[in-house]
Every structure is written in C-alpha cells, then in structure tokens.
Amino acid sequence: MRKLIACEWMSLDGVIQAPSSPEEDPSGDFKHGGWHSRYFEKESMASVIESIQGASAFLFGRRTYEIFAAHWPHASEQEQPLAQPLNKRPKYVVSSSLQGPLDWENSSILGSAFEDEIEDLKRSDGGDLLLIGSSQLAKTLIAKKLVDELRLMVDPLCLGVGKRLFPVSDEPVHLRLVSSKAVLSGALLLSYAVS
Secondary structure (H helix, E strand, C coil): CCCEEEEEEEECCCECCCCCCCCCCCHHHCCCCCCCHHHCCHHHHHHHHHHHHHCCEEEEEHHHHHHHHHHHHHCCHHHHHHHHHHHHCCEEEECCCCCCCCCCCCEEEECCCHHHHHHHHHHCCCCCEEEECCHHHHHHHHHCCCCCEEEEEEECCCCCCCCECCCCCCCCCCEEEEEEEECCCCCEEEEEEEC
16 A cells, blocks of 8 residues: 655744745735745755655645646756656646646646545555645645655744644644654754554
8 A cells, every 4th residue: 555645844833834935825914935945955855855756646735736837847957856756757636726637747636535536546556645735735634644654844943823734633643753863954854654
C-alpha cells in the first residue's frame, strides 16, 4: 500500500498559510505572507528535493496546484531537480471549481468523492503520494486519517494568526517521531508517522 505523505512548512505556533510570498494566500487578511524564506537554506532545500524526487505522484489543492502549474513547466535550469519530477509524474488535484482537462502535463482532477479516490490511489501499485502545501486539503486529510506521514519544516517564528495544519477537534492526532534535524537557520526538519 502506498503512503500519503504531507510536506508542510510551519511556524512554531502551527501556521502554514502563505509561507512563500505575500500573494500566495492573503485570505482572512493574512499579512505575514513570505515568512518562511529567511529560514530556507541548503539543508532544507536538499530535504525538499529528496521528498519530491522520492514521490511517484503528487496531490494538490486548487490554489497550490495553480501556483505550481504556472511556475514549474517554465522552470530554470537550476530548478530542474525539482521541475523534472513535478512536471513528468502524475498530479492529482482536489478542486470543486477547476474544469478538465488541465494544462499541466499528467494532471487530473479528483471529484467530490476525493476521499474515496485518494483511498483508491493509496491502495494502488506504485510509490508514495506527496501532498505539498495545500493547507485546507492537508487539514481535511489529517482529520479523515488519510495522511500516513508528516514531513515538517518548523521555523523558529510565531505568527499568532493564520491557517493552521491540524484540525480543531476533541480527538487527538497521535504521531511517532521518525527523524529530526536542526538546520543552521534554527528551523527543525521533522518527520512523523501518523498513528
């Protein structure tokens, strides 16, 4: 059975909204977009490359998919270690607003029964599925117990407001630490198996 791995950049207080740029997701009047950049360095980049190259397929929410689809097909030569797998391997998008066919090569839309479709993908042959960003989808899939592993880069920063990774629930999410590493920026690279 394939694993579904969620890869997220997170502040110490659990915010995952708009780590890369102010324009990424300003919903809820979020004013801290781009907070992650100062903590992203050589070791954390190597971790991202390893995760992306190790995945056999990718899972996205609509917003993250649109950002990636606009960038990665036109990536620079330096970005090819990430662009090659992202462009060539299957991509599944959970969206109620996108209409197919999608322009980005090997992309398809999962419909309103996306949870069942993701379970089918996990039962199918092949390597792991990697969910990148996609804050609302990540939170939903954690709540539905479909995520098998979390790969987190936790930055030494508290934002106070913004979308959080874990669902608000009276049911605990049990995690088992698989690996941890501190990088020069003070951020932590953490991998947890979801029990």
